Amino acid sequence: MNALADGLDQVNRLVGAIVRWCALAMVLIQFTIVVLRYVFGISSIAINESVLYLHAALFMLGAGYTLLVDGHVRVDIFYAGLSRARRAAIDLFGHVFLLIPSMTVLLFWSWPSVRNSWAILEGPISVGGIPASFLLKSLIPAFCVLLIVQSVACLLRDLVRIREGRA
Numbered sequence: 001m002n003a004l005a006d007g008l009d010q011v012n013r014l015v016g017a018i019v020r021w022c023a024l025a026m027v028l029i030q031f032t033i034v035v036l037r038y039v040f041g042i043s044s045i046a047i048n049e050s051v052l053y054l055h056a057a058l059f060m061l062g063a064g065y066t067l068l069v070d071g072h073v074r075v076d077i078f079y080a081g082l083s084r085a086r087r088a089a090i091d092l093f094g095h096v097f098l099l100i101p102s103m104t105v106l107l108f109w110s111w112p113s114v115r116n117s118w119a120i121l122e123g124p125i126s127v128g129g130i131p132a133s134f135l136l137k138s139l140i141p142a143f144c145v146l147l148i149v150q151s152v153a154c155l156l157r158d159l160v161r162i163r164e165g166r167a
Contacts, residue, residue, distance in 0.1 A: 001156045008153035009068055012146060022058040026051055045128040052125075053136055060139040064146030067154065085165020088158040095155040100148055107144035113135030114141055 029051050036042040066072055078086060116122075117134040124131045 001160050005153040005156040008149050008156075012064040012068045012153075015061055015146060016068070019061045021057055022054045026054045026058065029054070030073040045126050046124075046130050049054075049125060049129040053130060053132075056136060058137050060124045060143040061146060064150040065142055067147060067150045083165065085162050088161035088165070090156060092158040092162065095158070099151045100155075102146050103144040103151070105149050107141055107148075110137075110144070114138055121154070 029047065033044075033047055033051070036044070036047070079090060082090070114134075114137045117137045120134075122133040122137070125133055125136075
C-alpha cells in the first residue's frame with residue numbers, strides 16, 4: 001500500500017514543483033503593475049487579471065501538495081497527544097467521510113459549469129481582460145481531483161499505521 005501511496009504522492013509533488021513558481025510570477029507581475037501604474041501611468045486589466053489567475057492556480061492546484069506535506073491548519077488540542085494509530089484513525093475518518101465526499105460533490109456540481117465554459121471558450125471576466133475564463137474555471141475540478149488523489153494516498157498510509165498499531 002505504501003508503494004501505491006508513494007505513486008499517488010508523485011502527482012502532487014510534480015504539481016507542487018510547478019505551481020510554486022506561480023508565487024514568484026505573482027510577485028514579479030505585481031511589481032511590474034505597480035511600476036507601470038505609478039511610474040509610467042499605464043494600467044492594464046489583463047495584467048491585473050493575470051495576478052488573479054496565478055493566485056487561483058497557486059491555491060487551487062497547491063492544495064493537494066499542502067495536504068501531502070501536512071501543511072493545512074489543524075486544531076490539534078487532543079489530536080497531538082494521541083497515539084500514532086489513533087491519529088491515523090481520526091485522519092482516516094476525515095478522508096473517508098469528509099474530504100473525499102465533499103470534493104466529489106464539488107466536482108459533480110461544478111463540472112457542468114466548467115464543461116459549458118469550455119464549450120463556448122468563455123471570454124474575459126472584465127472588458128479588456130484575459131480571454132480565458134474557461135481556464136480559470138477548470139481549476140475547480142483540478143483542485144478536487146488533486147485533493148482526492150492525495151486523500152487516497154493519505155488514507156492508504158493511515159490504514160498501514162492502524163494495522164501497525166494493532167500488531
